[in-house]
Amino acid sequence: MDRQEKRKAKAKISGAQIADGLVEKIAYAKTLDALKAAVMAILRFAEAHPKYINRMNGLLFETIIIEGSQYLPPNPTQGKNVVFIPPDAAPIVMIPAYIQISPEADIIRDGLKKLLIKLNEFSGPMEDIVTEDEMNAVLDNAQSRFGIMDIIAPKKPLKIISFSNSHSVHNCECGMAAAPGSREAVIFVYHPRDVSMCGRVFIFAHEIGHALHLALTGDVDIIPDKFDEFNEALGVDLGALHLKQEAFADVAAFAMLNGNGLNRHLPHQLSDSMLECCDKFIGYVTRNHLNP
Ligand SMILES: [Zn+2]
Numbered sequence: 312m313d314r315q316e317k318r319k320a321k322a323k324i325s326g327a328q329i330a331d332g333l334v335e336k337i338a339y340a341k342t343l344d345a346l347k348a349a350v351m352a353i354l355r356f357a358e359a360h361p362k363y364i365n366r367m368n369g370l371l372f373e374t375i376i377i378e379g380s381q382y383l384p385p386n387p388t389q390g391k392n393v394v395f396i397p398p399d400a401a402p403i404v405m406i407p408a409y410i411q412i413s414p415e416a417d418i419i420r421d422g423l424k425k426l427l428i429k430l431n432e433f434s435g436p437m438e439d440i441v442t443e444d445e446m447n448a449v450l451d452n453a454q455s456r457f458g459i460m461d462i463i464a465p466k467k468p469l470k471i472i473s474f475s476n477s478h479s480v481h482n483c484e485c486g487m488a489a490a491p492g493s494r495e496a497v498i499f500v501y502h503p504r505d506v507s508m509c510g511r512v513f514i515f516a517h518e519i520g521h522a523l524h525l526a527l528t529g530d531v532d533i534i535p536d537k538f539d540e541f542n543e544a545l546g547v548d549l550g551a552l553h554l555k556q557e558a559f560a561d562v563a564a565f566a567m568l569n570g571n572g573l574n575r576h577l578p579h580q581l582s583d584s585m586l587e588c589c590d591k592f593i594g595y596v597t598r599n600h601l602n603p
Contacts, residue, residue, distance in 0.1 A: 350427050410425050410426050432478055445511070449568065465494070467496075471498045471500060519563070520564045537595065562592060563589075
């Protein structure tokens with residue numbers, strides 16, 4: 312090897328080391344800002360050194376799967392199949408919910424660009440975030456009264472990811488990854504932007520309502536059985552699909568916040584008779600689903 316070849320070999324090693332080091336930054340990102348900085352550094356490096364893209368793609372795939380899986384217990388507690396993911400783990404765990412992570416996926420050129428757009432939607436924390444105790448109280452009531460956890464998380468646990476940030480549009484979000492034979496529900500819990508209309512516990516229960524809707528029908532565009540009739544009986548004409556989706560999540564939240572000391576989180580204008588109707592309706596759809 313002459314001097315020039317040696318220098319080239321050395322450059323090759325250090326280029327690969329830089330590539331590996333950048334991927335490692337993703338694994339160790341404990342905040343969304345750190346994740347964003349790591350993603351931007353990888354995109355810049357990949358653009359300047361495209362020959363490392365394949366190497367980084369493979370390494371990113373392994374890193375995201377391995378680092379993310381350590382927060383998921385192998386045998387979730389029966390009776391309430393849920394995993395709480397703390398804010399410092401949120402950056403790594405959120406990635407597969409937003410971009411495709413598979414051996415074939417172009418994680419860098421396709422995935423990380425999408426992820427960066429998502430990361431730009433976050434800001435610093437605004438209002439106080441719902442606590443784990445408060446979430447547990449809602450889920451316990453939902454499970455004991457309606458078996459809602461058995462419907463939302465029949466196999467894979469419900470994943471609840473808390474963030475240290477607020478989001479530009481949403482107070483909370485709900486996602487569902489469907490795979491043959493198993494379904495995985497994910498709730499993204501943010502610091503709310505505004506709690507003047509409804510509090511953080513109601514916001515969380517409403518999101519569980521969306522997860523329940525998805526679990527009942529398998530598709531948010533399909534409205535749960537008898538929901539149109541339920542609204543008709545109340546003299547409410549919702550019209551557009553998205554209004555029905557929001558109304559269903561509210562009705563489910565009302566029912567989940569009824570009892571066990573949770574009623575203080577309900578909106579003040581909700582009458583007792585309305586609460587009873589919501590309770591009966593959620594009792595009907597959940598019973599029908601569990602015992603068809
Ligand atoms: Zn909603």
